[in-house]
Amino acid sequence: MALLEVEDLKKYFVVKRGFFSRNTGQVRAVDGVSFTLERGKTLGLVGESGCGKTTLGRCILRLIEPTAGRTVFNGTDLGQLEGGALRRMRAGFQIIFQDPFSSLDPRMNVGQIIAEPLRNHLKLSSSEMRSRVADLMEKVGLHPRQMVRYPHEFSGGQRQRIGIARALALNPLAIICDEPVSALDVSIQAQVINLLARLQEELNLSYLFIAHDLSVVEHISDRVAVMYLGRIVELASDEQLYRNPLHPYSRALLAAVPVPDPEIKKEKILLEGDMPSSLSPPSGCAFHTRCPVRKEICIEQAPVLQDVGDGHRVACHFA
Amino acid sequence: MNPPEAPLLAVRNLHTRFHTLDGVVNAVDGVDFEVYPGETLGLVGESGCGKSVTAFSILQLLRCPPAEIQGQVEFEGVDLLGLDKEAVRRIRGGGISMIFQEPMTSLNPVLKIGEQIAEGVRVHKKMTHRQSRRWAVEMLRMVRISSPGSRARQYPHKFSGGMRQRAMIAMALSCRPRLILADEPTTALDVTIQAQVMELMQELKKEFNTAIVLITHDLGVIAEMASRVVVMYAGKIVEEAPVREIFKDPRHPYTRGLLGSIPVIGRKAETGRRLQEIPGVVPSPMEAPPGCRFHPRCSEALALCSTQPPPVIRLTDNRCVRCWLEAGDNEKKTSDFV
Numbered sequence: 218m219a220l221l222e223v224e225d226l227k228k229y230f231v232v233k234r235g236f237f238s239r240n241t242g243q244v245r246a247v248d249g250v251s252f253t254l255e256r257g258k259t260l261g262l263v264g265e266s267g268c269g270k271t272t273l274g275r276c277i278l279r280l281i282e283p284t285a286g287r288t289v290f291n292g293t294d295l296g297q298l299e300g301g302a303l304r305r306m307r308a309g310f311q312i313i314f315q316d317p318f319s320s321l322d323p324r325m326n327v328g329q330i331i332a333e334p335l336r337n338h339l340k341l342s343s344s345e346m347r348s349r350v351a352d353l354m355e356k357v358g359l360h361p362r363q364m365v366r367y368p369h370e371f372s373g374g375q376r377q378r379i380g381i382a383r384a385l386a387l388n389p390l391a392i393i394c395d396e397p398v399s400a401l402d403v404s405i406q407a408q409v410i411n412l413l414a415r416l417q418e419e420l421n422l423s424y425l426f427i428a429h430d431l432s433v434v435e436h437i438s439d440r441v442a443v444m445y446l447g448r449i450v451e452l453a454s455d456e457q458l459y460r461n462p463l464h465p466y467s468r469a470l471l472a473a474v475p476v477p478d479p480e481i482k483k484e485k486i487l488l489e490g491d492m493p494s495s496l497s498p499p500s501g502c503a504f505h506t507r508c509p510v511r512k513e514i515c516i517e518q519a520p521v522l523q524d525v526g527d528g529h530r531v532a533c534h535f536a
Numbered sequence: 537m538n539p540p541e542a543p544l545l546a547v548r549n550l551h552t553r554f555h556t557l558d559g560v561v562n563a564v565d566g567v568d569f570e571v572y573p574g575e576t577l578g579l580v581g582e583s584g585c586g587k588s589v590t591a592f593s594i595l596q597l598l599r600c601p602p603a604e605i606q607g608q609v610e611f612e613g614v615d616l617l618g619l620d621k622e623a624v625r626r627i628r629g630g631g632i633s634m635i636f637q638e639p640m641t642s643l644n645p646v647l648k649i650g651e652q653i654a655e656g657v658r659v660h661k662k663m664t665h666r667q668s669r670r671w672a673v674e675m676l677r678m679v680r681i682s683s684p685g686s687r688a689r690q691y692p693h694k695f696s697g698g699m700r701q702r703a704m705i706a707m708a709l710s711c712r713p714r715l716i717l718a719d720e721p722t723t724a725l726d727v728t729i730q731a732q733v734m735e736l737m738q739e740l741k742k743e744f745n746t747a748i749v750l751i752t753h754d755l756g757v758i759a760e761m762a763s764r765v766v767v768m769y770a771g772k773i774v775e776e777a778p779v780r781e782i783f784k785d786p787r788h789p790y791t792r793g794l795l796g797s798i799p800v801i802g803r804k805a806e807t808g809r810r811l812q813e814i815p816g817v818v819p820s821p822m823e824a825p826p827g828c829r830f831h832p833r834c835s836e837a838l839a840l841c842s843t844q845p846p847p848v849i850r851l852t853d854n855r856c857v858r859c860w861l862e863a864g865d866n867e868k869k870t871s872d873f874v
Contacts, residue, residue, distance in 0.1 A: 265729075403797050407798075407799075432799040432800060459801055475760045477756045479760075479780050488731075492726075
């Protein structure tokens with residue numbers, strides 16, 4: 218059985234305007250997303266800004282309350298949990314945030330930051346706590362001597378390591394990584410990706426890896442989901458998705474990634490225009506306004522995400 | 537194959553320092569390069585290596601003090617650093633223009649897009665208000681903005697990120713400059729929009745034969761756009777080469793490290809899940825290591841590297857590298873004089 222099952226998850230943000238705060242519309246940030254994540258595996262979630270990937274991650278952990286849908290983690294329905302039970306569940310399901318500069322409390326030293334989840338969830342003596350924190354710091358490549366230092370004394374890559382140590386403190390089964398390397402330089406990015414890969418092997422962790430960089434996602438993921446305007450348009454193993462993308466949006470995305478090799482002149486698929494606003498998504502298939510192969514049916518009918526063989530799922534009338 | 541003609545821009549021994557409360561920061565520390573008419577020179581490096589400061593120093597867009605710029609920046613034979621303010625102003629936007637990274641913050645939010653483009657041509661090309669407004673609409677059409685007439689009358693907040701960057705390009709091109717300094721022009725954009733903007737820049741470059749200095753940390757963008765590449769590390773140029781050669785045969789260990797640390801789509805099967813990493817972090821510009829600045833992170837460092845700054849070794853006509861590994865025995869012996 219899968220460690221995490223997400224079924225038809227939705228999050229609509231209500232837009233209020235005017236003196237009486239009338240509801241004037243809703244933003245369908247996440248609009249019916251379903252997937253599963255196995256133990257020890259990584260599911261990559263790619264999409265451009267505004268596609269709802271971050272909201273999806275937060276809805277799963279109920280950092281944002283979802284509008285509808287079901288999330289089952291390790292056999293428990295997260296929608297049923299409240300208060301203490303919800304907090305206890307989060308011990309096994311952690312998150313690493315994108316911005317290593319704003320996700321650490323500047324007034325706490327590193328030891329306190331990493332110890333905070335331990336203090337909240339376990340009753341440890343202070344010496345046990347110290348040795349636990351020292352272990353964690355070593356595990357992510359920091360020196361325990363740095364325990365008394367403050368976040369501003371660290372570089373971006375090191376701060377991300379602190380965030381990872383904090384997420385690992387309670388021995389979670391799964392971690393949501395929300396753009397963990399996009400704020401980092403390439404040489405540091407490689408260090409953090411390798412660290413995440415190593416920790417996954419050692420601790421049998423599951424990752425939901427949210428990113429906009431397709432090459433990073435390919436590198437770390439076992440399966441990849443492509444999101445567009447709040448929906449998954451394609452979901453497949455990394456090999457299938459990158460070798461044989463079936464959705465025209467996935468194809469365009471992949472073709473748009475610049476290849477660091479001047480000898481390769483690949484065919485570009487240039488999409489017209491920008492992503493439409495999720496306040497007034499297009500009718501039918503949300504991608505039809507930019508799709509190079511659209512037909513009449515795309516404007517009228519929204520395609521469903523269906524299996525086309527080997528667990529390769531795609532939402533397109535022509536795939 | 538260097539173009540035989542004279543360089544459009546020649547930067548010689550450029551030093552830019554910032555005098556801060558904590559001490560002197562040597563952001564750019566002796567940089568030399570040339571840009572030839574019509575070429576695209578890529579300037580690559582990680583954050584803090586001095587690539588943006590180099591561009592800002594060329595156009596003197598830094599407040600002095602705290603900044604202090606030394607060296608020569610020859611544009612069409614004239615040293616810009618020796619010019620008075622008024623003369624520099626005529627070059628900015630006229631001869632050399634700049635595309636900034638953040639299309640959100642570099643446009644004026646209280647001026648209409650058309651007006652922002654028109655302002656430049658009025659100053660540099662002595663156009664009337666009516667002419668300049670028509671020109672602005674033409675420029676917006678040129679960067680493929682649909683219904684440019686009504687778009688010119690809108691404010692920047694009505695534009696999406698990609699459209700703002702197009703408007704910036706329109707602005708940069710409006711006076712037909714000979715050189716554009718593009719500082720991370722596509723970094724803030726989504727990949728599909730980045731592809732559109734890169735395509736547009738390529739087309740316009742061909743049409744007007746404008747030279748571009750493309751500053752970026754993204755080696756993929758470099759591979760697709762640049763003809764020559766300069767790699768910077770901690771304020772110094774460590775390698776310079778034509779684009780094909782730098783990707784095929786990188787000679788500086790830092791360049792090799794950079795190329796090894798980027799994940800490339802389709803190469804996972806060959807390389808496995810581990811990426812090659814460069815250990816450690818970029819040194820703080822206030823405490824640059826002695827000798828070669830890269831030696832604490834270099835896996836091939838010699839004993840010499842930690843004490844003597846490496847010389848620039850010319851490998852071929854158009855390639856050079858600043859590394860002891862490429863130096864002959866003679867140079868190593870005479871290193872005391874470098």
